[in-house]
Amino acid sequence: MIKKRLYLGLLGVTLLMFSGALVYLWLTFFQRDAGILRYLLIAMVLAVLMVLFVIGLGFLGIVLSLLSSRNITVLDRPMNFTVSVLYPVVIWLGKIFKIAQDKIQCSFVEVNNQLVRAKKGKLTPDRLLVLLPHCLQERDCPNRITTNPDNCSRCGRCPVGDLLVLGEQYGVHVRIATGGTLAREVVKKLRPRAIVAVACERDLTSGILDCIPLPVLGVTNERPMGPCFNTQVNPEAVEKAIQFFIKGGDSHVIFTT
Ligand code: SF4
Numbered sequence: 518m519i520k521k522r523l524y525l526g527l528l529g530v531t532l533l534m535f536s537g538a539l540v541y542l543w544l545t546f547f548q549r550d551a552g553i554l555r556y557l558l559i560a561m562v563l564a565v566l567m568v569l570f571v572i573g574l575g576f577l578g579i580v581l582s583l584l585s586s587r588n589i590t591v592l593d594r595p596m597n598f599t600v601s602v603l604y605p606v607v608i609w610l611g612k613i614f615k616i617a618q619d620k621i622q623c624s625f626v627e628v629n630n631q632l633v634r635a636k637k638g639k640l641t642p643d644r645l646l647v648l649l650p651h652c653l654q655e656r657d658c659p660n661r662i663t664t665n666p667d668n669c670s671r672c673g674r675c676p677v678g679d680l681l682v683l684g685e686q687y688g689v690h691v692r693i694a695t696g697g698t699l700a701r702e703v704v705k706k707l708r709p710r711a712i713v714a715v716a717c718e719r720d721l722t723s724g725i726l727d728c729i730p731l732p733v734l735g736v737t738n739e740r741p742m743g744p745c746f747n748t749q750v751n752p753e754a755v756e757k758a759i760q761f762f763i764k765g766g767d768s769h770v771i772f773t774t
Contacts, residue, residue, distance in 0.1 A: 575599025626722060721735040
């Protein structure tokens with residue numbers, strides 16, 4: 518929960534900051550008799566109030582979902598809006614408070630994963646995509662697995678082979694992407710209804726934000742040799758994420774896209 522609190526705390530501070538700015542604007546300018554400016558200000562304040570209301574609902578939905586482990590379906594849209602609109606502000610606030618960006622991203626992925634798990638849906642395997650980063654591939658391997666994963670001979674020198682076998686066992690799509698552009702192309706082509714994504718916190722965060730409202734369960738890779746080089750991943754964590762989507766929990770909620 519500590520990890521999740523960081524992102525939630527920054528999100529809450531952002532909301533307070535915007536509300537404070539609105540009150541300041543109101544108290545400073547609204548009292549003045551400035552003719553047409555007064556009406557412009559009223560329109561502006563009302564517009565900002567509406568946005569803040571939606572963001573507030575989204576924040577409430579996120580907190581309630583996390584506390585109850587249940588999806589608040591009616592608040593899905595405000596939650597997605599709050600997450601995507603406020604993320605850059607949260608990162609900016611983190612810089613002001615001197616909080617490392619990767620810590621915030623790690624917290625964001627944790628919050629996202631719990632929100633996705635709260636949805637408790639069930640998919641047929643062919644609607645699930647497992648996206649792997651290219652850095653999992655052994656650096657000296659000559660096989661071009663990004664164009665076609667079947668080019669992997671499953672030699673066991675890196676985790677890719679085992680993950681492809683896992684994908685076959687469950688009948689889900691497994692693709693390897695070199696970056697965001699290729700990942701977006703794969704998503705556009707396969708049109709999955711949910712994604713299990715393996716990557717570093719930074720790439721997971723941008724991928725999750727890119728895919729909203731598609732549910733994405735993020736599995737963080739391990740980087741024993743530094744970033745983007747012969748990375749590793751716990752296959753059990755990937756398998757659990759696959760099982761969550763295709764075996765489901767309470768099947769009364771179906772994932773929506
Ligand atoms: S498992 Fe596949 S991708 Fe990894 S080194 Fe062997 S052939 Fe290359």
